[in-house]
Amino acid sequence: MRIRVPWKVWREAGWSWLYPNWCHLCDEERAQADNGYIGDRCLSRVKFVEPPFCQRCGLPFQGALSTPFECDHCREESFGFEFARASVIANETVRLALHQYKYHRALWMEPCLNQWLVSRAVPALAHQGWTSIVPVPLHPVRYREREFNQATRLARCLGAALGIPVRDDWMVRTTPTPTQTRLNRRERSNNVQGAFGAVKHASAKNQSVIIVDDILTTGATTNAVAHIVQKLGAKRVCVWTLARAVL
Numbered sequence: 001m002r003i004r005v006p007w008k009v010w011r012e013a014g015w016s017w018l019y020p021n022w023c024h025l026c027d028e029e030r031a032q033a034d035n036g037y038i039g040d041r042c043l044s045r046v047k048f049v050e051p052p053f054c055q056r057c058g059l060p061f062q063g064a065l066s067t068p069f070e071c072d073h074c075r076e077e078s079f080g081f082e083f084a085r086a087s088v089i090a091n092e093t094v095r096l097a098l099h100q101y102k103y104h105r106a107l108w109m110e111p112c113l114n115q116w117l118v119s120r121a122v123p124a125l126a127h128q129g130w131t132s133i134v135p136v137p138l139h140p141v142r143y144r145e146r147e148f149n150q151a152t153r154l155a156r157c158l159g160a161a162l163g164i165p166v167r168d169d170w171m172v173r174t175t176p177t178p179t180q181t182r183l184n185r186r187e188r189s190n191n192v193q194g195a196f197g198a199v200k201h202a203s204a205k206n207q208s209v210i211i212v213d214d215i216l217t218t219g220a221t222t223n224a225v226a227h228i229v230q231k232l233g234a235k236r237v238c239v240w241t242l243a244r245a246v247l
């Protein structure tokens with residue numbers, strides 16, 4: 001029997017063979033497989049989210065603040081989640097790594113991304129009684145294009161680290177939402193309205209749910225997902241993303 005190897009696999013194999021020890025982000029420094037082929041200089045540019053930040057949406061705040069605060073956006077908005085937090089700042093280096101991972105299946109970076117995710121998420125969430133993890137769903141058309149839902153992969157890693165199940169069977173993405181990169185806050189919110197739907201007979205009754213995604217920008221996408229999880233009966237909902245855009 002002939003086994004068909006997808007061309008993407010050949011491309012990945014070729015890439016690692018051609019550039020075995022060079023940083024896959026900047027192409028200018030040596031790098032090791034252990035670090036996901038991200039060199040020391042690029043790794044040093046990865047910044048973890050440190051307090052102070054908005055207690056609601058997790059937006060980091062420049063300067064000294066010792067009391068809890070909410071940012072201007074959160075005072076106007078009503079989110080369907082208790083709080084959103086992230087592990088790292090979505091700066092240029094992190095965005096590039098996520099882009100390679102999402103759109104070019106740079107699976108060799110996955111252990112590194114997983115490490116960034118769990119090193120911050122596990123200590124923060126471990127003893128808060130969370131019972132399920134829901135990744136932000138990808139539309140089937142997008143899944144066929146990419147064969148990859150980064151949110152599900154990150155959710156599985158966090159689920160294993162926390163010892164709680166991943167529920168990717170509660171909801172679906174009903175519209176292949178176009179990219180949000182060029183949209184402002186209001187447009188993003190409108191763009192994802194009705195983009196998700198609950199699966200028939202799904203129930204999140206009495207569950208405390210962590211929604212997982214790769215990046216949080218305005219919170220519009222995770223908010224839409226949070227509202228569905230709430231409708232399914234969840235008693236608590238929070239959000240954890242690998243990266244946080246600082247707008």
Ligand SMILES: [Zn+2]
Binds near residue numbers: 023041043
């Ligand atoms: Zn580099």
Ligand SMILES: [Zn+2]
Binds near residue numbers: 055070071073
């Ligand atoms: Zn906020």
